[in-house]
Amino acid sequence: MSNKRINKNIPVQKNEFLNVTFEDLTHEGAGVAKVDGYPIFVPDSLPGEEAEIKVVKVGKSFGFGRLMKRHTTSDQRVDPPCPIYHWCGGCQLQHMDQKAQLSLKREQVVNALHKYMGRDDIPVHKTMGMEEPWAYRNKAQVPVAERNGELIAGFYAKQSHHIVDMDHCLIQGDQNDAAIQVVKTILKRYNIQPYDEESGKGVIRHIVARNGRLSGETMVMLVTNGETLPKRDAIVEDIRREVSGIHSIVQNMNDKKTNVIFGKRTEILWGESYIEEQVGKLRFALSPLSFFQVNPVQTEALYEKALEYADLRGQETVIDAYCGIGSISLFLAEKAKKVYGVEVSGEAIRDARKNAKLNRISNVEFSVGKAEEVVPWWRAFAEVQADVIVVDPPRKGCDEKLLQTMIEMKPERIVYVSCNPATLARDLRILSEGGYEVKEVQPVDMFPQTAHVESVTQLMRR
Template sequence: MPKKQPNLPVQKNERLDVTIQDLTHEGAGVAKVDGYPLFVPDTLPGEKADVKVVKTGKNFGFGRLMERHTTSGQRVDPPCPIYHWCGGCQLQHMNQDAQLTLKREQAVNALHKYMNRADIPVHETIGMDEPWAYRNKAQVPVAERDGELIAGFFAKRSHHIVDMDHCLIQGDQNDAAIQVVKNILKRYEIRPYDEASGRGVIRHIVARNGRLSGETMVMLVTNGKELPHKKQIVEAIRREVTGIHSIVQNINTKKTNVIYGEQTEILWGEKYIEERIGNLRFALSPRSFFQVNPVQTEALYEKIREFADLRRTDTVIDAYCGIGSISLFLAEQARKVYGVEVVGDAISDARKNAKLNHISNVEFSVGKAEEVVPWWRAALGIEADVIVVDPPRKGCDEKLLQTMIEMNPDRIVYASCNPATLARDLGILSDGGYDVKEVQPVDMFPQTAHVESVTQLVRR
């Protein structure tokens, strides 16, 4: 018998009839029982449902949908046959207009919660005309089931792999490459890595594709340098994968859920494949970060450039610059752009990309933005008219935020993949003398609960 929690209005394994009132930022329905939130995946606001309580905590619990009594007008039938098991997508059961509304509301709610602001304009989310087959990179874990290699995505809230033959949000060329490589590994009886024992050979299959170039890179992430039948596997991939341009092995021997190890070897072909955004060309190395939706990346970067409102005399700092994609997008309209990124390989790619596009008014440095940017100012006298930040989900380092305030640029453009940390950081910048002018959400990841946004701040 599960231990009862007498202070809670619900108990584990209890069956309840509830009405869904809202959605979480991860797309789960929210029902309230005497004020206690119960999160129920695969439900939508307005739906009445029979729910089983599967987990309870002090402040909220989780429920499993047992039966829907009513159906929302926002509901659609998910086209993916494994949608209800796979954890890759969360919103296929919601129509596209409703998804875009939800993503805008995430930004609105975060601004209200963390800044107590309801007056900041948050525009309608920029969506896609075709919100399927958009991803240019697939990272697929492998496992063994009934003695056979399987490859797919992790089930919701678990490390159990759901075997996949076709993914509707992957680009067609990537999707096909994953299946071909999976079958080749089966043919040569390559043993999948086992998390529990630490044994086995293959950990992940990665496919990356240039949407306009048509070039495909395949990466095999292995649990050591040895790959049985390596020569035959490479030859088979060369013959059978459409558009193959590069075959890479990444070696990761650590007991970790981090995908990549530090060592990467080119088994065949080029070190780079090419992707294009607007008029710019980008060379993508095996582990370099690049946005996975090239169509929406162009929309995002155009909005960043609009909010930067550049003049030919402006100096721009691009913190968290990655492989220099935003820096190069802005360089055409600025006097000088300085980019900083902590990953050395990314900066090498950024410099290569500047040469590839014949752009000379950019300069890239390796290091932590919160350390390099103050040094630029103190040692080199660099002052920025515009600062652009595109940090990871945890948001900007507080030291960098304070440096930005001290540098006192005319404008700050903040690209974010996390509305909560965005709102937190906007609060700090607002207190430091900047007006938050407007927020533009962009649907970079249709069918999932994730949202990207761009915010313009102007010196008060």
Template sequence: MSQGKREVPVKKNETYNVTFEDLTHDGAAVAKIEGYTLFVPKALPGESGKVKVVKANKGYGFGRLLELTEESSQRVDPPCPIFDRCGGCQVQHLSYEGQLEHKQKHVADNLKRIGKLEDIAVHPTLGMEDPWRYRNKAQVPVGEANGELIAGFYAKRSHEIIDMPNCIIQHESNDLVVQEVKDIAKKYGIRSYDEKKHKGTLRHIVSRHGRTTDELMVVLVTRGKELPNKKNIVQEIRERLPNVKSIIQNINPKRTNVIFGDQTTTLWGEDVIYDYIGDIKFAISPRSFYQVNPTQTKVLYEKALEYARLTGKETVIDAYCGIGTISLFLAQKAKQVLGVEIVPEAIDDAKNNAKLNGIENVDFAVGEAENVIPWWQSQGVQPDVMVVDPPRKGCDESLLQTMIQLKPERIVYVSCNPSTLARDLRILEDGGFRTKQVQPVDMFPQTNHVEAVAELVLDV
């Protein structure tokens, strides 16, 4: 072996006694063996136990927990019977208090490690009073087992469907939709889609629920236009689900993992359902982006509004504005809000939502923020506040440079990924801004995901 190369101190299929130090972003526990990192699902920090190495790469490996010799005081019994097999939740075995602490630590650690931001206040995570039954949308794949129609989530890292009578992070209405539609489809002999053979009819059952309005939308995603007994199926859905306001068929003929196809038809009722976040009303179509936890979305957006420090005199630019959710919140306190988004359908939704609420001090444009914003600047627009809510990959480098060049007094950064948040805050700090504080918000209890809102000011 050449000098300087370390031999891996563990061997595949061997067992080791370890103590767990931390949790990763995807909920696996971290153990160290002679400085070598081992990732082990289902264990928690502070616990000790026996693990079997299932994979040993040069820099890190993966283990399976065989037994615990010391348990964490924050360990709880997961209430979901399929928690071990389903890939939907990762930290049900950690108390809710422990989850909130872990998410705060995860954000703070990323700021220090990636952003080199040492002295920023990262507040305790804002959690839910009841961290269950919060999801307002279910997208459930349909399959067959022993000749029976099944519907559920995919097992971890596989395409095996686990039949699921209910999901305790879904709103009960969504569970009911999945069970009733599955039952009706069985009754009328509807076959599930077989992705290997590219045959069969029903691919996914999608349910959307308005938390405030209690309205339901049912979407049947099919391989082709043909849906046998369509009229009877629609009639039975209406009879069994009195709150249903919209029954939709979406056609996806492609060999793909993407849920929706391009063609959507309303089989019965309205094209949209409605819901509220705070006082703002939103129209929700089958494919429109709408936050899955409206209770915590209100908490998140109120924090963004607080950090924007609006007095009614400001011009605000909302990059990555989506269907206008944050823009419309900000418009209540700003002089003018300009929203930009690359997805044309989202901008259509944003304009409709502004009209729905009679909000006139907003304007929306389609395009890449880094191109649209300089054009606005050429028209005399100088933002006092900029708000960004980018996807997981974070802000585009050119948008960060545009913000640095524009020098707004304040930036509010809403993030769904602490590592890209830390990276982007570092760039903005180097460009003349100062991060005042960061507030984690638990939008997805029982999972590893955490959102955060950061307040930045121009450092003058």
């Protein structure tokens, strides 16, 4: 194949070797080098470092490279403690010291506000970090495959569906980590065939472990390719005997050719239908498919900041859009007169109502539906007038119809909890144009060692 440049305006070509200096980092933690203004993204690189790279992919606006040899080393660089870090795609920032990671995450928010709002004057505080930024995850979702005739389980390699076999994960909670390894051994013991993405054959697709940090309860879920699970009774008995703190064993059935992990049908094979987690003073029942933040330590910090920004005095009516299993709603209910929560998942709302009863909180009301449809209905037909609105949307941000309804409802304060700085800044621009002043933003390091950042923003009606 010819190595001629496809586009004369692109100053590099695939498989070319270059000496570069990295100027910046992407929001995913890759180093950014520029050749005649053309950016090339290279993992495991830090600003200020000089290196030899190989161009592995060329696009119209940017390219990707592989680090071949580092000539200079940043003082922010540390040796990643994980032995499979350079292959596994689970973490992106183990090669950065903790201070640099926190600074990068704040810069992600600052840069998004500049790009989407043209604003550099909004106070963005230093990122709230963890004292111990390891072993924090309370949930592990591990894909399974076959290699050399043997079942392996780990995480996907960077930018691929090739599984890197894993014996120990440094960001998983110890109890979950141990549960994954025990279940992996049990599946091998009974020669359970891993699912093959290409052929659609095989039995086991994912092993999922979930742990309550304070309760010590563990849930193990086996995601299977359809209903069949050979040696099911023996596997369940071995998991009961060998997994520490086991409280629930679940089978989820997914026979679709899809990247989506879970199917629609779930069966409890043994034990309870939920485990219990605690954040602050509040207890939460987590069913198999419940969404719940994976870092309970930082979740408490995040929710406390949301509560601070809501500035409740006991007489307010609050709407919690995208309320999930009611976690933020119940925090707010302790200080509010009434809280209305809405979530599209019926199972999540069932959990939210269960959690309200579990904590003996009666001033909350939960509804199933899309926030952009239910909130306008509350306003028009139930005469709900919110003093404060809290939103915690998925990565795609808030629906524009919901944003317009919020503007029309004119609450005194809006609290925006975000997992994506880009969609946060986009939505803040709309709310700002609709009469709200963005007061301040608090980034929170919910996922240490990765490039993700959560944040809480306070808005006040002008």
